[in-house]
Amino acid sequence: MNAPLQSAFGKVDAIRKEVLVAASLPLHRATTFPRHAYVDEDYFRFESETVLKTGWLCVVHLSQLNEPANFLALDLLGEPLVILRDKDHAVRVLSRVCAHRGMDIMPEGFDFPRSGKAAVLSCPYHRWTYNLDGSLRGCAQMQGAEGFDKKNWRLAEFRSAGWSSMVMRRLWTSSMAISANASPLGMRKRWKSSSQWSGSAASTGR
Numbered sequence: 001m002n003a004p005l006q007s008a009f010g011k012v013d014a015i016r017k018e019v020l021v022a023a024s025l026p027l028h029r030a031t032t033f034p035r036h037a038y039v040d041e042d043y044f045r046f047e048s049e050t051v052l053k054t055g056w057l058c059v060v061h062l063s064q065l066n067e068p069a070n071f072l073a074l075d076l077l078g079e080p081l082v083i084l085r086d087k088d089h090a091v092r093v094l095s096r097v098c099a100h101r102g103m104d105i106m107p108e109g110f111d112f113p114r115s116g117k118a119a120v121l122s123c124p125y126h127r128w129t130y131n132l133d134g135s136l137r138g139c140a141q142m143q144g145a146e147g148f149d150k151k152n153w154r155l156a157e158f159r160s161a162g163w164s165s166m167v168m169r170r171l172w173t174s175s176m177a178i179s180a181n182a183s184p185l186g187m188r189k190r191w192k193s194s195s196q197w198s199g200s201a202a203s204t205g206r
């Protein structure tokens with residue numbers, strides 16, 4: 001458990017116990033969860049760490065990325081992501097954190113579209129540009145810098161997989177196979193052929 005959660009342990013544990021009590025009531029005595037289970041920041045952190053980040057989460061439906069260069073920006077549990085279909089039709093989940101100075105390459109509030117088509121990804125700060133596979137394409141005024149090799153710089157890529165027309169992203173701590181999460185939903189597992197879908201391994205180890 002991380003430090004902020006540790007210090008809030010008593011409160012979080014009390015909410016957790018209230019949730020368990022409510023969840024175990026028989027149907028004829030059913031009630032809602034306590035209000036703080038929905039609005040308490042520490043409880044949300046607890047749920048993020050112990051539930052949401054331990055498995056696979058659906059990040060997009062494949063129909064939202066029908067064509068090469070389709071992209072969708074998404075903030076997932078504090079992680080700025082861009083999910084896209086690259087020119088080879090592979091679906092990728094990339095970080096939006098620029099490899100140069102850490103700027104969000106599609107910051108909110110600056111009229112950047114959150115979805116659409118993009119031939120390249122471009123950071124608004126110093127205009128580094130990235131190919132749709134996350135590799136660095138252009139970096140003005142850096143090419144001559146001593147020891148700088150643009151092959152060493154890219155947008156981080158997260159582990160992802162296709163499941164039943166949805167793109168799932170594996171979060172930080174899970175080593176669980178995707179079917180372990182998906183099977184209880186009772187939905188038919190239907191992997192896409194490689195021409196439609198290419199799951200990707202994390203280049204960052206995440």
Ligand code: FES
Pocket residue numbers: 098099100101102103123124125126127128
């Ligand atoms: S922070 Fe992105 S180009 Fe400088």
